[in-house]
Amino acid sequence: MSNIQDGASAQSVTYASAGVDVEAGDRAVELMKSAVKATHSTNVVGGVGGFAGLYDVSELTKYRKPYLATSTDGVGTKVAIAQSLDIHDTIGWDLVGMVVDDIVVVGAKPLFMTDYIATGMVVPERIADIVRGIAAACDAAETSLVGGETAEHPGLLAPDEYDVAGAATGIIEADELLGPDRVQSGDVIIGMASSGIHSNGYSLVRRVINVAGWQLDRQVSELGRTLGEELLEPTRVYAADVLDLARAFPVNGEDGQTGHGVRGFSHVTGGGLAANLARVLPAGLQATVDRSTWELPAIFQLVGQLGNVPQADLERTLNLGVGMVAIVDPSVADAAVEHLNKRGVSSWIMGHVGPVDPSAKDAGLDWVQGAKGVNGGGVLMTGKYAH
Secondary structure: OOOHHHHOOOOOOOOOOOOOOHHHHHHHHHHHHHHHHOOOOOOEEOOOOOOOOEEOOHHHHHOOOEEEEEEEEEOOOHHHHHHHHOOOOOHHHHHHHHHHHHHHHHOOEEEEEEEEEEEOOOOHHHHHHHHHHHHHHHHHOOOEEEEEEEEEOEOOEOOOOEEEEEEEEEEEEHHHOOOHHHOOOOOEEEEEEOOOOOOOOHHHHHHHHHHHOOOOOOEEOOOOEEHHHHHOOOOOOOHHHHHHHHHHOOOEOOOOOEOOOEEEEEEOOOOHHHHHHHOOOOOOEEEEEEHHHOEOOHHHHHHHHHOOOOHHHHHHHOOOOEEEEEEEOHHHHHHHHHHHHHOOOOEEEEEEEEEOOHHHHHOHHHEEEEEOOEEEEEEEEEOOOEO
16 A cells, blocks of 8 residues: 655645746736726626626617627737747737637627636736737727636746637627628729738748848848837737728618628638638639739738748738728728728728639639638639739
8 A cells, every 4th residue: 555655745835836826816917907997898797807707798689680709819929929029018919809800700899808828937017918918909999808817837838938819709780790691793802901910920930030040139121120020010900990891881771681881801810811801702703802902011022032932822821911801892892992091991902703713713823712611702813912
């Protein structure tokens, strides 16, 4: 029979000696509390620190047939850039953008969001910086940050390592849902400028930089700042702008049927422009996108040239200057572009929707159909990027 005493430690083992500092976690909550509370609408019930975030959904009784929309995501290896530069107050914008801008694609309004941070060691100031960024982005997206979790994982993550994830829930009237069923031949495609690389493709970008031997503090004249500053540029959060556009140009006519407005949106994330646009097109239709309607921002040109990355690989990995796409009725296309530009979202007409051209499938890598499990329409990329 084994004797527990035989393996007993001469030293007293505590949670703190195992690498988990509960008091540091409490200090982090105190530092972030005011930023989180500032995102709360009157629908949020209770304060920060509860076991569950509570949200009053009494307003749902006013809906004819409400659908809930939900999304979850992370930031990926962009966190490695933040950790290298020891700058942590922008990564939260990336997290919120990746989550809420997936929800607004269907026209849903994000109601609330939660976050999760795993770290090797809780440094209160660092955790508070991350959450302040999340809160600021939630405020911009008009979304309440109702809760979150910070987990300390010593031995699994290094003391200065962390990862972030989040989830959000939104709401949309069933008969106002946007998507492939709305899209028609003749519709116009509007591109909305990205703020930079956003939060996808950093494994490629970091590999290119490492192979080239460049450092993050390198001043790059083409960028007008250091490489690190450019790579840490936060993701543009389109949620409020997209929903405002949908309200200004509603999809439903007076009879409740499809009207002359916004048909749908596509959030350009992993997979690039063509693959994500293909996800919101119905079978039998194709989007033809003209590359000459916009110029590649300097950071994308730099990555391509520095790493000798094939154009097709760049297009499948990075947003290349387009972070969100709107598909609209042609009668409102010019007005929609003007509306977005007035809100500070640089936008332009980049293509159109039509029947699938059988010869398009012979375009090789310029033709994309079927992405992320969605076998809908196709996207044909034409022309060369403007200079």
